[in-house]
Amino acid sequence: MNNTKNTEVERRSFWEKLYIPEIAKGLGLTLAEMFKPKFTRQYPEERWEPLGSYRGRPVLVDDVDGERCVACGLCSRVCPALAIEVNADETDRDKERFPVKFEINMLRCIYCGFCEEVCPEEAIVMSKDYELVFQRQEDAIMDKEKLLVPVAQLQDRLEFLRQYR
Amino acid sequence: MNDLLWITIxxxxxxxxxxxxxQLMAALNVYLERKVSAFIQGRIGPNRVGPWGTLQPFADVAKLFxxxxxxxxxxxxxxxxLAPVIALGVALATWAVIPFSSYIQLEDRIIYLGIAPDLNIGILYVLAxxxxxVYGITLAGWSSNNKYxxxxxxxxSAQMISYELSMGLSLVGTVLIVGSFSINDFVDYQQGWGGIRWLIFLQPIGFIIFLIAAFAxxxxxxxxxxxxxxxxxxxxxxxxSGMKFGMFFLAEYANMTTSSVLIVLLFLGGWSIPFAYEALGLQEGSIMLALVHFLVFFVKVLFMLFFFIWVRWSIPRFRYDQLMNLGWKVLLPLAxxxxxxxAAGVLFFK
Known part of the structure; x- marks a missing residue:
């Protein structure tokens, strides 16, 4: 079997070996590319609206009759990055329990969505919020006040969870 | 005595x-490079500093300082x-013999637009x-005491010395045709005849070799x-880092401009255009004609600069052995x- 003659170089035609027509073709391609529409999004002016499947900052759902969380502590338990801290207390409402303290350390959070998956009350969900900039480390630790988001703003995500989970 | 003073000034x-x-051309180059590369890659490029991002190069310089x-x-x-000073100094020194436009005649005094465009060894000076x-770059590499x-x-140094030969030889053909080393004579030779006397048409192989060598x-x-x-x-x-890096950066763009200008002057007819300037009705040596010449020249240089950038964002880098093969086995014999x-043609037709 003598297949040494069938190399890449030998298969080329004379014009291809000359390279210059091929280079001209390449230049033509890039020139054509210059006049095509651009893909750039002018970020601070044009913002991207994520779909329901997007996993952004985890938030607590603030339902019409108050927060859904019953402070079972499953999210804190399952969190692989140990970002969540929950302290429970009793209340007179139907749910009997509520979190006195609920903190998510956003410097630790890896946006895996385990907390949302494990939650029996659908009380913690991933929001669409992706602009997470902090001036100081303390600002990155989100307390209940910052975490509670009205249920109306989370409809896309809740709909997504209902359909695909 | 008075004459000497005048010449010095x-x-x-x-x-x-x-x-x-x-310096302004280097700034323009930086802006062009960023814009053209962005457009080729489907991006927009700098558009925040100044209108359409035109002040971006100045912001870059401020950052480097x-x-x-x-x-x-x-x-x-x-x-x-010392190395960046050599690199930049040499890049600037080339411009001593480069004319930008035809001469201006003020009463009985002829002013060339360029320091010494009529130097009778102009092309040799540019090549030298x-x-x-190469000294600037080699010294920079050696004195840093870093393997990379x-x-x-x-x-x-290996690349520049290899391509220097082909570059020089590719110009020999044009020098034979024009019969002079002065850059002004080159431009004068290419005037008229509807652009057919541009040396790109008389020396197509020489032009391609010079172009490739200029890139190298x-x-x-x-x-x-x-x-x-x-x-x-x-x-x-x-x-x-800092402005020393900036000087290498500047030297690269100054060299790019020099190469573009040389290609325009030696092969693309300098400031001549396919139809004659007589059609504009301007007098030889007048300021208006010099201005028109300069504009034509500038547009050609801009096109060459665009071409340099265009090629950079289209063609992948050579491997080292391919580079040496191309230089020694293809370009040098061809040149x-x-x-x-x-030489045979000149001997036969003249």
Whole structure:
């Protein structure tokens, strides 16, 4: 079997070996590319609206009759990055329990969505919020006040969870 | 005595103007490079600083000035700071013999637009100066005391010396046709005849060889092996920061401009256009005609600069052995054959 003659170089035609027509073709391609529409999004002016499947900052759902969380502590338990801290207390409402303290350390959070998956009350969900900039480390630790988001703003995500989970 | 004073003032004024013009051209190059590369890649490019981002290069320079100037402990301090000066100085020195436009006649005094465009060894001077540029880069690589810098410097010296030969030989053919080394004579020869006398048409092979060699001489892609980022970190300028890096940057763009200008002057007819200037009804030596000449020349140079950038963002980098093969096995024999054929042609037709 003598297949040494069938190399890449030998298969080329004379014009291809000359390279210059091929280079001209390449230049033509890039020139054509210059006049095509651009893909750039002018970020601070044009913002991207994520779909329901997007996993952004985890938030607590603030339902019409108050927060859904019953402070079972499953999210804190399952969190692989140990970002969540929950302290429970009793209340007179139907749910009997509520979190006195609920903190998510956003410097630790890896946006895996385990907390949302494990939650029996659908009380913690991933929001669409992706602009997470902090001036100081303390600002990155989100307390209940910052975490509670009205249920109306989370409809896309809740709909997504209902359909695909 | 009065004459000497006048000449000194004239040369100084021209020199100052040319240095400023080169800095502005470098800024324009940086802007063009960023915009063209962005457009080729489907992006928009700088558009925040000034209208359409035109002030971006000045912001870059301001940033470079504010950066810390680091010199490695193990470096040879003297040569480390000398190298960028050589690189930039040599890049600027080439411009002494380059004309920008035809002469202006004020009463009985003829003013050339360029410091010494009528120098009778103009082309030899340009070739000598561009080959000196290798010292800056090699010294930068060696004095940094860093293996990547040294490799970049070595590559650059090998590459520049290899392509210098083909570059010189490709010009021999044109010199044979024109019969002079003066750049002004080159432009005068290419005037008229509806652009057929442009040397690109008389010397197509010489033009292609010169073009390729010019790319290699300026260390531009696809011959940017001295600063091949994936292999050599930053190449010869790995250990440079702040304005010393800025000077290498400036030298690269100044060299690019020099190459474009040379290609325009030697092969694309300088400031001549396919139809005659007589149609405009302007007098030889008048300021208006010089201005029109300069504009034509400038547009051609801009096109060549665009071409340099265009090629950089289209063609991948050569491998080192491919580079050497192309230089020694293809371009050099081709240039030699071109010289012989041209010499025979000149002998036969003149």
């Amino acid at each position: 004239e040369a100084l004024a021209k020199g100052l103007a040319i240095v400023m013009a080169i 504010l950066k810390e100037d680091l010199v490695p402990n193990a470096a040879d301090k003297f040569f480390h700071s 100066m561009t080959s000196l540029g 810098s040294l490799l970049g410097g070595l590559r650059s 001489e300026t260390n531009r892609a696809p011959f940017d092996l001295p600063e091949a980022e994936p292999e050599l970190v930053g190449g010869f300028n790995t250990e440079y 030699l054959v071109n010289v012989v054929v041209t």
